[in-house]
Amino acid sequence: MTFEPGVTLADLEKLRGALAAETLVEKTRIPAPDWAIDGGILHNARVPFFHVAGYVGDDAAEYLLIVQKETAVVGLLTASINGVRHFLLNARSEPGLHGLCQFSTTIQSTPSNYLRKHGGSATPHIELFIDPGSSATVLHESLQYDWGQYYAAKRKRFVILETSELIPVAEPLVWVAEPTLRELLRMDFSATTDLRCALAILRAERGEPREAVVVDYEPVSAARQVRLSELSNWVIDDYGIRERTPHQRVSVEYVRASSPSREVREWGQPLVRVDEPDRVRLWTRSSEIGREFAVARHTQIGLDGLSLYFPALLDGEGVVEQRVMTSAEGGRFLRHQVNVELVTAPPNVTLAEGAQWISQAALARLIVTDTATSVELRLATSLITGAWGID
Numbered sequence: 001m002t003f004e005p006g007v008t009l010a011d012l013e014k015l016r017g018a019l020a021a022e023t024l025v026e027k028t029r030i031p032a033p034d035w036a037i038d039g040g041i042l043h044n045a046r047v048p049f050f051h052v053a054g055y056v057g058d059d060a061a062e063y064l065l066i067v068q069k070e071t072a073v074v075g076l077l078t079a080s081i082n083g084v085r086h087f088l089l090n091a092r093s094e095p096g097l098h099g100l101c102q103f104s105t106t107i108q109s110t111p112s113n114y115l116r117k118h119g120g121s122a123t124p125h126i127e128l129f130i131d132p133g134s135s136a137t138v139l140h141e142s143l144q145y146d147w148g149q150y151y152a153a154k155r156k157r158f159v160i161l162e163t164s165e166l167i168p169v170a171e172p173l174v175w176v177a178e179p180t181l182r183e184l185l186r187m188d189f190s191a192t193t194d195l196r197c198a199l200a201i202l203r204a205e206r207g208e209p210r211e212a213v214v215v216d217y218e219p220v221s222a223a224r225q226v227r228l229s230e231l232s233n234w235v236i237d238d239y240g241i242r243e244r245t246p247h248q249r250v251s252v253e254y255v256r257a258s259s260p261s262r263e264v265r266e267w268g269q270p271l272v273r274v275d276e277p278d279r280v281r282l283w284t285r286s287s288e289i290g291r292e293f294a295v296a297r298h299t300q301i302g303l304d305g306l307s308l309y310f311p312a313l314l315d316g317e318g319v320v321e322q323r324v325m326t327s328a329e330g331g332r333f334l335r336h337q338v339n340v341e342l343v344t345a346p347p348n349v350t351l352a353e354g355a356q357w358i359s360q361a362a363l364a365r366l367i368v369t370d371t372a373t374s375v376e377l378r379l380a381t382s383l384i385t386g387a388w389g390i391d
Contacts, residue, residue: 031268040227075129094330095257136161148300204364249275277337282380312355
């Protein structure tokens, strides 16, 4: 089916439901011969998509981290037609997503994928994001870190393009007008983290012209990689990897999945299960200079000691302005829930040492800057009043 402009929220839900119904996921033993524990890591024996490795922090605590050395391209295509902006979304089926299918950016692809090392079909429209040429205008391009508590310094390249017309597409791709997208983003587990972050970045770029900030990085510590067999707190067998005594509260499980809408229709892989949902809260207040947001710089186990900007942690309860539940990433995590909130701080709240209040303009400058912000901050920024999905 080819989707034309003018699709409704009901159309999108119907598409998502149909693709989810065709996506099958079952728990299994390690998917041999593709996956194996060899050389001290859990890796794909055919293609270096990603691997899982053991790490030890400065405090001697043990961790599992996903290592993905390739930089994935997160590409979003837009077009403004008769004064209405449209977005080319991908109804993406992933084994670890809540509901098995959510709307994402136009493409999310590593070089191994778009070069078809997996032996599957081509990634639609990847050529636009590799070399836009005269076919599209680049609205934004930046390099950003991913989940630092679960990945070893993984980065994604966000590329947002604009074309002069709605190019022909077929499912699972669909052009969605901005008003319909706003409706979609109000729904829990409707849109991926990649899409929400890309839209937050686009909104920041569409404001007044601004220069990106310069971030001075000062590595403070870094975890060291060890062989999986050297981890004393972990059980490793054909059914996965799990902690003996809870600390990191993650485990690895193996699944087999199939989806007719993916470039490879059947595959096996490990997924990381996180015991509890992550909570992301961005605190805000009104001041004489306008709206301000509480941010702080710190690092996570997978960031090689680099300090990025995160939502600052505050004590006490405020008034929740906006709240949404989303999936961390369906291709690496098993239904890992992230609760995202925008919260008005109580009067006279005191920030912790190192935290600061910054203006909305300053926050926008951070969001568009290379490797300055955490995925948590970009995700929370998508809930700010006036951002995509929030009126």
